[in-house]
Amino acid sequence: xxxxxxxxxxxxxxxxxxxxxxxxxxxxxxxxxxxxxxxxxxxxxxxxxxxxxxxxxxxxxxxxxxxxxxxxxxxxxxxxxxxxxxxxxxxxxxxxxxxxxxxxxxxxxxxxxxxxxxxxxxxxxxxxxxxxxxxxxxxxxxxxxxxxxxxxxxxxxxxxxxxxxxxxxxxxxxxxxxxxxxxxxxxxxxxxxxxxxxxxxxxxxxxxxxxxxxxxxxxxxxxxxxxxxxxxxxxxxxxxxxxxxxxxxxxxxxxxxxxxxxxxxxxxxxxxxxxxxxxxxxxxxxxxxxxxxxxxxxxxxxxxx
Amino acid sequence: xxxxxxxxxxxxxxxxxxxxxxxxxxxxxxxxxxxxxxxxxxxxxxxxxxxxxxxxxxxxxxxxxxxxxxxxxxxxxxxxxxxxxxxxxxxxxxxxxxxxxxxxxxxxxxxxxxxxxxxxxxxxxxxxxxxxxxxxxxxxxxxxxxxxxxxxxxxxxxxxxxxxxxxxxxxxxxxxxxxxxxxxxxxxxxxxxxxxxxxxxxxxxxxxxxxxxxxxxxxxxxxxxxxxxxxxxxxxxxxxxxxxxxxxxxxxxxxxxxxxxxxxxxxxxxxxxxxxxxxxxxxxxxx
Amino acid sequence: xxxxxxxxxxxxxxxxxxxxxxxxxxxxxxxxxxxxxxxxxxxxxxxxxxxxxxxxxxxxxxxxxxxxxxxxxxxxxxxxxxxxxxxxxxxxxxxxxxxxxxxxxxxxxxxxxxxxxxxxxxxxxxxxxxxxxxxxxxxxxxxxxxxxxxxxxxxxxxxxxxxxxxxxxxxxxxxxxxxxxxxxxxxxxxxxxxxxxxxxxxxxxxxxxxxxxxxxxxxxxxxxxxxxxxxxxxxxxxxxxxxxxxxxxxxxxxxxxxxxxxxxxxxxxxxxxxxxxxxxxxxxxxxxxxxxxxxxxxxxxxxxxxxxxxxxxxxxxxxxxxxxxxxxxxxxxxxxxxxxxxxx
Numbered sequence: 001x002x003x004x005x006x007x008x009x010x011x012x013x014x015x016x017x018x019x020x021x022x023x024x025x026x027x028x029x030x031x032x033x034x035x036x037x038x039x040x041x042x043x044x045x046x047x048x049x050x051x052x053x054x055x056x057x058x059x060x061x062x063x064x065x066x067x068x069x070x071x072x073x074x075x076x077x078x079x080x081x082x083x084x085x086x087x088x089x090x091x092x093x094x095x096x097x098x099x100x101x102x103x104x105x106x107x108x109x110x111x112x113x114x115x116x117x118x119x120x121x122x123x124x125x126x127x128x129x130x131x132x133x134x135x136x137x138x139x140x141x142x143x144x145x146x147x148x149x150x151x152x153x154x155x156x157x158x159x160x161x162x163x164x165x166x167x168x169x170x171x172x173x174x175x176x177x178x179x180x181x182x183x184x185x186x187x188x189x190x191x192x193x194x195x196x197x198x199x200x201x202x203x204x205x206x207x208x209x210x211x212x213x214x215x216x217x218x219x220x221x222x223x224x225x226x227x228x229x230x231x232x233x234x235x236x237x238x239x240x241x242x243x244x245x246x247x248x249x250x251x252x253x254x255x256x257x258x259x260x261x262x263x264x265x266x267x268x269x270x271x272x273x274x275x276x277x278x279x280x281x282x283x284x285x286x287x288x289x290x291x292x293x294x295x296x297x298x299x300x301x302x303x304x305x
Numbered sequence: 306x307x308x309x310x311x312x313x314x315x316x317x318x319x320x321x322x323x324x325x326x327x328x329x330x331x332x333x334x335x336x337x338x339x340x341x342x343x344x345x346x347x348x349x350x351x352x353x354x355x356x357x358x359x360x361x362x363x364x365x366x367x368x369x370x371x372x373x374x375x376x377x378x379x380x381x382x383x384x385x386x387x388x389x390x391x392x393x394x395x396x397x398x399x400x401x402x403x404x405x406x407x408x409x410x411x412x413x414x415x416x417x418x419x420x421x422x423x424x425x426x427x428x429x430x431x432x433x434x435x436x437x438x439x440x441x442x443x444x445x446x447x448x449x450x451x452x453x454x455x456x457x458x459x460x461x462x463x464x465x466x467x468x469x470x471x472x473x474x475x476x477x478x479x480x481x482x483x484x485x486x487x488x489x490x491x492x493x494x495x496x497x498x499x500x501x502x503x504x505x506x507x508x509x510x511x512x513x514x515x516x517x518x519x520x521x522x523x524x525x526x527x528x529x530x531x532x533x534x535x536x537x538x539x540x541x542x543x544x545x546x547x548x549x550x551x552x553x554x555x556x557x558x559x560x561x562x563x564x565x566x567x568x569x570x571x572x573x574x575x576x577x578x579x580x581x582x583x584x585x586x587x588x589x590x591x592x
Numbered sequence: 593x594x595x596x597x598x599x600x601x602x603x604x605x606x607x608x609x610x611x612x613x614x615x616x617x618x619x620x621x622x623x624x625x626x627x628x629x630x631x632x633x634x635x636x637x638x639x640x641x642x643x644x645x646x647x648x649x650x651x652x653x654x655x656x657x658x659x660x661x662x663x664x665x666x667x668x669x670x671x672x673x674x675x676x677x678x679x680x681x682x683x684x685x686x687x688x689x690x691x692x693x694x695x696x697x698x699x700x701x702x703x704x705x706x707x708x709x710x711x712x713x714x715x716x717x718x719x720x721x722x723x724x725x726x727x728x729x730x731x732x733x734x735x736x737x738x739x740x741x742x743x744x745x746x747x748x749x750x751x752x753x754x755x756x757x758x759x760x761x762x763x764x765x766x767x768x769x770x771x772x773x774x775x776x777x778x779x780x781x782x783x784x785x786x787x788x789x790x791x792x793x794x795x796x797x798x799x800x801x802x803x804x805x806x807x808x809x810x811x812x813x814x815x816x817x818x819x820x821x822x823x824x825x826x827x828x829x830x831x832x833x834x835x836x837x838x839x840x841x842x843x844x845x846x847x848x849x850x851x852x853x854x855x856x857x858x859x860x861x862x863x864x865x866x867x868x869x870x871x872x873x874x875x876x877x878x879x880x881x882x883x884x885x886x887x888x889x890x891x892x893x894x895x896x897x898x899x900x901x902x903x904x905x906x907x908x909x910x911x912x913x914x915x916x917x918x919x920x921x922x923x924x925x926x927x928x929x930x931x932x933x934x935x936x
Contacts, residue, residue, distance in 0.1 A: 033495060038402055045398040046410070048391045051439075052463055053416050056428035059438065063431060102337045109330040115319030119582060121334070123574050128342055130517075130570040132524025133422075134544040135563045138551070139345035142352055142560065145673040146695045155674060163675040173341055196324050206325030228418055235421030237527035238544070242551075245675040246660045247625060255421045255527075260661070262427060263794035264633055265822045267802070274424040281419030285412040293408070368931060434803040452788045452805065534788040535746065537930040548791070552665035552749050554672070554690055555922055 060278050064271035075261075075269035076276070083249040084257035085276070090165070091253060092233040095172040099229055103180025104222070108210070111188030112196065122185065128177040136174045137242025140167055163245030168253060171239040176229045183225030184218055191217055220291050231284045235277050349567060352560040364561040369537060370546065374565070377543040380454055381522035384461030385469075388518050389511055392469025399470075400477045414470045417463050422527030429460055430531045452534035457542065460528040465518030472514035476507060509584030513577055520573045524566065624657045624855060624862055627677035629664040629751055629841070630794045631815045635878040636681070642874060643865050647858065655858055663792045664751030665690075671697065671846060678850050678859040681843045683751025685709075685904070686916040688844050697848035705860075711840035712866035713880035716901055717752075717759040719831040720800065720809040720816045727807045731833050732763035735808060736781045743806035744786055745796040747919075747926050751841075752793040754920060756810040758909065759837035761919075762902040766835065770908070780929045801828070812839070814879035817895070838901040 033041070065072055075081065106125060110118060128136065144151040144161040154161060161167045195217070199209040215222075237255040244251045252260065254273055261270035319327065353361060364370060399411050417425065433440045433450040440451060450456050480503060488498040526544040534540040543562055550558035628636060640657040647655045660667065660675070664683035671677045672694045680698075682688055691698045703710050721729050727740050735742050745753040760782055761775060768774035788805060790796040793815060800809040801823045808831075811819070816830045843863050850856040865871050872882040876892045885893055902908075909915040919925045 041394065042398050042402055042404055045391075045395045049395060049410060049413060052459075052466060053413050055432055055438070056425055056463065057416060057420070059428040059431050060424060063428075098337075102334065105330040105337075106334040108326055109334050112324050113319050113322055113327050113331075115327075115331075119578050121338075123571070123578050124338060124342065125334075126574050126577075127346070127571065130520035130524065130574055131346075132526060132544045132547075132563075132566055132570075134526045134547050135349070135524065135566060138547065138559060138563055139348055141551075141673055142348045142556070143345050151674055160674075160676075162673055163670060170341070174345070177341060193322065193324055197322075200323050200325070209324070210326070228415075231419035235419070235424070237421055237423040241527075242548075245627075245670055246662050247658050248660070250658060255423045258421075258423055258427070262798070263630065263661075263792070265798070265802075270427070274421075274427065277421045277424055281416055281421075284419045285415050288415065289408055289412040369927070430803065434805070436804040451803070452799075530791065535791065536786070536789050545791075548666075549746070549748050552663060552669055553920075553922065554665075554669060554694060558922065 057278055057282075060271055060274045063267060064275045066271075067268050071268050072272050072275075075266070075272040078269070080249045080252070081257060081269070081273060084252045084254050084273070087165070087168075087250075087252065088234050088254040091169050091172050092230055094169050095176060095233045096226060096230050098173055099176055099180050100222075100226055102177070103184055103225060103229075106181045107184035107188050107218075108214075110185050111191075112193050125178050125181050125185075128174050129182075133175060133236065133238025134242060136239035137171050139174075140170055140243050162243055163247075163251060165251070167243040168240050168251065171243045172233050172236055175236050175239050176233045179229035179232060180222065180225035183221050183228070187218055187221040188214070224288055224291065227284045227287055231281055234280060346567065349560050349563050352556065353564040356557050356561060360557065361561050361564075364558050365565055369541075370543075370562055370565075372538045373541050373543045373546040373562075376454065376457070376539070376541060377523050380457040380542070381461055381465075381519050381525075384458045384465055384522050385515050385519040387458070387462050388465045388469045389515050392466055392514060392518075393473055393507070393511060395466075396470045396473040396477055400474060414467050416467075417465075418467050422464065422525065423531070425463055426460060426528035426531030429456075429463065429528065433459060433532065451532050452540070454533075454540050456532040456534070457529050457540060460532050461522040461525060464525055464528060465522050468517040468521060469511070469514035472517065473507060473510045476510040480506065509580055509587075512580050513584075516573055516577045516580070520570055520577075523573075524570065622653060622655050622858070624655060624678045624859060625676055626657060626659045626679050626681055626862070627667050627671055627675060628659055628661055628681040629667060629683040630661055630792045631752065631812050631818070632681060632841075633659070633661050634818065635814075635875065635880065638878070639866070639871065639874050642870055643862055646865060646868075646870070647861065650861075653858075655862075657862070663749045665749055676849055676853070677846050678853070678855050679843060679845050679863055681841065681863075683839075683841050684754060684912065685840070685842050686912040687751060688842055689912065689916075691844075691846070695848075697846050698844050699847045702844040703842070705845065706843065706863060707867055708883040709840060710842045710844060712843060712863070712871065712883050713841070713875040714883060715813050715839045715841065715880055716836045716899060717755050717810055717839065718813050718816050718836065719833060720811050720819060721807065721829050721831050723827055723829055725829050725831060729808050729831055732760055732835075733767065735760070736778065736785060740785055740808065741787050741806040742782065742785045742808055742810065743788065743796050743800040744810040745793050746789040746791055749791040750793055750796075752812050752815070752839075753796075753810075755812075755837055755839045757919065757926065758904065758915065759810075759835075759902075762837055762906070762908065763833070763835055765908050776925060776928075779925070783929050813881070813896075817879040832897045832899055835900040835902065838903045840904070 110122060141162060144154065144167065146152065151162065159166075161170070191214075195213045196209045199213045200206070204212070234253075235255055236253075237259075240253055241256060241259075244253065244256055246252060246256060246260070248260070254277055258270050258273050258277075261267075261273065356364075395414065399407060399414075430437070430451055432438045433443075433456060435441065435444040435449065435451070437451065443450060448455075450459055484502060485498050488502045493501070524544060526542070526548075529542055530545060533542060533545075535545060543566060547559045547562050550556075550562065626636060626640070636657075636659050640659065644655050644657060647653060660670070660677075662670075664687045667675075667680070668682060668687040668690050671680060671691050680688060680691065685703070688698060688702060692700055692702065706712065719729055721727070727734070727737070729735065729740065734740065744756045747753040747757045757779070761779060764775040764778040768778070788796075788799050790799055793812060796809060797811065797815060797819055799805050801819050809816070809819075816828075820828055820830070843866065845856065845859045845863060847856075850859045866875070867884060869887045872884050872887040873889075873892065876882050876888045876895075879895070881896050882888050882893075904915060905911050917924060921927075
């Protein structure tokens with residue numbers, strides 16, 4: 001904190017370090033803003049959020065219902081759209097549990113133990129977060145594509161990775177890899193190891209300590225991590241676009257289907273599918289708010305990423 | 306399963322602890338990490354080494370590559386800077402003030418995390434195109450947003466905002482009111498308190514938020530291609546150049562650019578972790 | 593212990609999904625995958641149904657046809673990297689040649705397998721302008737007039753855009769009597785009038801028609817007519833320049849894939865049927881110029897205006913094998929255009 005701020009001459013002329021009497025009003029002025037300032041700041045924040053966040057969301061819904069609810073429902077009831085929804089659900093159903101297990105294991109190892117190279121490991125876990133989605137897709141093309149032995153070998157054994165469901169699942173796992181771990185690591189670090197040590201010294205097994213002591217402490221953070229991971233898994237575009245063959249009704253996920261519909265000048269349908277994804281985003285946010293409202297203090301510390 | 310049996314050998318490697326599961330969890334973490342992240346990424350590095358240093362250097366210093374990287378990093382930097390200013394402001398408003406709709410606003414901040422980037426891109430293009438919702442009012446003023454580098458910045462502000470807000474917010478919540486009161490007692494006015502007492506304490510968190518927003522923005526593709534003009538040397542971002550190189554069957558070119566971006570993102574992340582380690586020591590919290 | 597069991601369960605899940613992917617193709621003997629480029633969506637949606645009905649009648653077998661659309665180059669790359677296409681119907685000969693050269697999934701002699709160099713339909717490049725043609729755009733020279741904004745996709749990523757580029761080149765070549773420096777200057781000027789380079793033909797059309805950007809869209813003839821249908825006839829006019837290029841989108845069977853799947857017979861029949869009366873009429877209906885106009889009623893052909901069409905085999909281009917690397921290769925003529933003058 002700023003020592004200099006305190007050591008320089010103060011406005012009322014009192015010497016530094018001397019507790020000069022400060023009027024009540026002046027004190028209030030110095031610990032909080034005036035109502036006008038507050039209103040202006042809130043106004044700016046609201047305007048900014050409205051322009052940047054709310055407007056795009058509203059645009060999606062307005063465009064989807066431009067030609068009425070009938071057209072909207074018709075667009076969603078199309079077989080290729082339904083296939084895209086099914087595929088997206090399938091991909092998320094595989095990718096999210098994988099990353100959930102990984103996230104819990106990684107958080108346990110990193111938060112409960114001190115070992116060499118921990119900072120490095122944490123950085124590696126964050127890596128997919130800052131890797132361009134295009135590169136995330138590219139790595140699998142390079143690995144399983146035609147230019148390297150692995151792809152053709154797997155193919156000759158009847159295993160399709162690229163341009164099939166496994167490739168999409170892999171790319172999705174890669175992109176959503178850090179979500180649960182990032183949510184849990186700071187939370188479990190804050191909670192320390194005391195509770196688990198106590199449980200174990202009282203004769204609990206490691207598994208029991210996790211199940212009865214750790215899990216109740218982290219469940220909301222865990223849930224929120226899973227929600228975000230799920231939303232991202234269903235919404236990933238860049239990486240999946242590179243590894244999917246864009247075959248209608250077969251390897252098209254919802255975000256890819258949005259692009260296809262958009263390219264067919266079928267804007268209502270494109271935005272209709274988008275509303276499903278946006279609705280998913282909204283549900284995620286509402287659930288998170290409900291959790292925070294009910295268990296505010298417990299998960300306050302988890303609200304960072 | 307005897308987890309404990311695995312531990313003695315690691316005694317020097319890690320501090321002893323009574324908590325079991327180290328071998329299992331770390332083993333699984335490293336295995337999963339290796340399979341999903343490291344081996345595929347190693348593929349990029351390996352493909353790049355096939356190129357040879359001279360070829361790699363030629364691609365890396367090619368005008369087109371350099372300008373695409375400049376566009377990516379420049380717009381990401383600008384967007385992250387905007388997000389720092391408004392992100393801190395939004396966090397401040399959310400933490401300090403009580404007003405109707407605050408909870409909704411708080412939840413809305415996470416929207417870019419959850420909204421698919423392609424959807425965001427299409428929606429932003431619909432808003433900021435010259436005939437769009439907002440664009441039609443800007444066009445007569447001579448301000449073009451969509452299909453210019455400014456459009457890229459708008460998209461990147463959108464996807465980066467929650468990173469700043471969500472890293473700054475929890476730290477702000479934990480600022481001790483007493484510190485401000487002490488400053489006030491000593492006669493500092495509000496501006497002085499904010500500028501000299503509160504903001505310096507937030508610096509590591511703001512820095513982390515900035516770095517995260519920046520790192521995410523540099524690689525963004527889905528939302529940007531719908532709103533950028535994609536003109537080479539002007540509004541062509543590096544991920545698009547990777548896609549273009551791939552479509553020219555120029556794998557070496559694609560992987561070389563990918564490798565450069567990978568190295569930079571890794572460096573960025575390492576810096577973030579250093580900031581966090583430093584702030585943990587200095588301020589006792591993780592930004 | 594339980595953790596372990598869970599990861600076992602998960603690996604089983606992953607393995608299962610791998611199997612699932614494999615099975616999808618094990619049953620594929622009556623499923624065809626047609627990997628095509630952007631503007632053919634409407635044509636093949638209708639043609640697929642027509643062919644399936646025809647095949648059912650002919651052989652009693654049911655065939656399901658799946659299609660994948662995207663930029664022509666991207667689609668070719670997907671096939672090279674293992675997308676299990678039975679047939680490719682792309683925008684450019686050079687994209688199919690790329691499949692031939694990278695991994696050899698298509699045999700070298702593919703162009704001789706079907707009539708008309710394996711191009712069942714052709715097209716050309718025309719201008720789409722705003723209603724009433726306010727900027728008075730009639731010919732290629734008008735595109736570089738002051739204040740004219742031209743919309744075209746990126747020739748690097750879009751097959752259609754390469755035809756746009758070559759058509760412009762052919763006009764300039766004639767205009768300047770083969771003076772290549774002047775031709776390049778014109779091409780450079782043309783692309784300086786382009787405010788947005790989308791990655792595909794469809795992206796450009798959206799930019800022009802939906803976002804209302806630009807004064808003229810360089811488009812496939814079929815795409816230009818389709819836009820009128822989709823966005824309303826009262827918004828746009830099609831301007832046919834006196835000279836353009838003969839675009840021959842080729843088709844080919846992906847030999848390696850059909851042999852592995854045993855689907856050669858139906859794949860070949862699928863492409864062959866494009867040359868039938870029904871196939872040619874469908875092509876004409878979707879604004880592609882039929883390669884066998886004699887199979888199409890004369891009334892259906894009236895919508896195709898007479899234009900002087902230059903082919904890619906014209907000496908100024910020397911065929912795709914020469915034109916592709918010269919114009920669109922890494923560091924080729926197109927790459928030179930955008931180089932800032934200072935770095936030259």
